[in-house]
Amino acid sequence: MMLKRILCGALAIGLMAAMALPGVAADESKKSEEGFKQMFDGKTLDGWEAYTNSGELVPLEKSAWSVKDGEIYCNGEKTDYWIILPGGKYGDMTLRFEFKVTDHSNSGAFFKCPAHDLPAFKGYEVQIQDDHGNAPDLHVTGSIYDVLCPMRNMSKPKGEWNEMEVINKGTRVKVKLNGFKVIDADLGQLTEPIGKFDFPYSELPEKGYIGFQNHGRELWFRNVRMKVAE
Numbered sequence: 001m002m003l004k005r006i007l008c009g010a011l012a013i014g015l016m017a018a019m020a021l022p023g024v025a026a027d028e029s030k031k032s033e034e035g036f037k038q039m040f041d042g043k044t045l046d047g048w049e050a051y052t053n054s055g056e057l058v059p060l061e062k063s064a065w066s067v068k069d070g071e072i073y074c075n076g077e078k079t080d081y082w083i084i085l086p087g088g089k090y091g092d093m094t095l096r097f098e099f100k101v102t103d104h105s106n107s108g109a110f111f112k113c114p115a116h117d118l119p120a121f122k123g124y125e126v127q128i129q130d131d132h133g134n135a136p137d138l139h140v141t142g143s144i145y146d147v148l149c150p151m152r153n154m155s156k157p158k159g160e161w162n163e164m165e166v167i168n169k170g171t172r173v174k175v176k177l178n179g180f181k182v183i184d185a186d187l188g189q190l191t192e193p194i195g196k197f198d199f200p201y202s203e204l205p206e207k208g209y210i211g212f213q214n215h216g217r218e219l220w221f222r223n224v225r226m227k228v229a230e
Contacts, residue, residue, distance in 0.1 A: 017209035035097065036225040039085050042055055042070040047086025050079075050214075055117030063215045072221040074107070082110060082119055084211035085224070091207040092169045098161050098222050105130040105158070106215040108145060112208030120145075124187070124201065127174055128219070132157045134171050138195065142175055142182040143226060146195030150175070150182035161222075169229060171202065189191050 024197040040048075050063035058080040060066075065083045066073050069144075075085075095109070105131045113123035132155050138146050141155035154177040156162050165176040171188030174181060190201040212221060 036227045038225050040140045040224040050083045051116045053081040074219050076217045078185050082211045082213045084209045090208040095229045096165045096169045097224040100161050100220040101158050102218045105217040105219045107219050108213045112204050114205045130158050142177040154178045154180045
């Protein structure tokens with residue numbers, strides 16, 4: 001009888017814990033999003049701007065970017081080179097977003113670009129492309145393009161949504177891809193030019209524009225939100 005009571009008590013506690021888990025998870029999820037601002041309302045691209053590689057403003061209605069089914073869609077047409085987030089230049093921040101690729105998609109998220117021209121050569125880029133299953137290198141998804149190789153290639157197969165988080169504090173940069181930290185580095189230690197860049201990453205400006213690249217292929221973004229460091 002005593003054993004039965006113990007078992008029943010343990011079962012009851014287990015059931016109560018299981019019933020509480022969804023609420024706890026929801027609270028933790030809500031807490032993790034505190035301080036973040038949605039940069040895309042799911043309806044329009046108000047405040048976003050598209051530019052060519054040489055810095056010419058392209059009206060959104062003539063650009064490769066639009067909103068479809070509540071998502072930011074890039075059709076890959078070479079009318080522009082990238083689209084920048086609203087709000088001007090940013091310094092220390094955390095950016096979270098989801099992206100989806102298709103066959104041969106090639107893109108990237110640009111950070112600390114000092115001007116609207118040649119962003120791929122003046123700031124740093126976290127690579128995005130269709131490369132599920134490829135070995136890590138300087139160009140796979142999650143890399144600091146042509147500079148730092150990720151610990152692992154955690155990109156999902158084409159057609160599936162990926163989650164990316166980029167944390168920038170001073171010269172420190174962390175990149176998480178689908179919940180796995182793939183980059184954790186101090187760019188301030190890179191005091192010599194690397195790869196295609198003619199400047200050392202230690203000399204990146206404190207603030208710059210943030211945006212997504214149009215590299216001639218289809219891709220999608222959603223749930224773009226940012227937390228600016230105080």
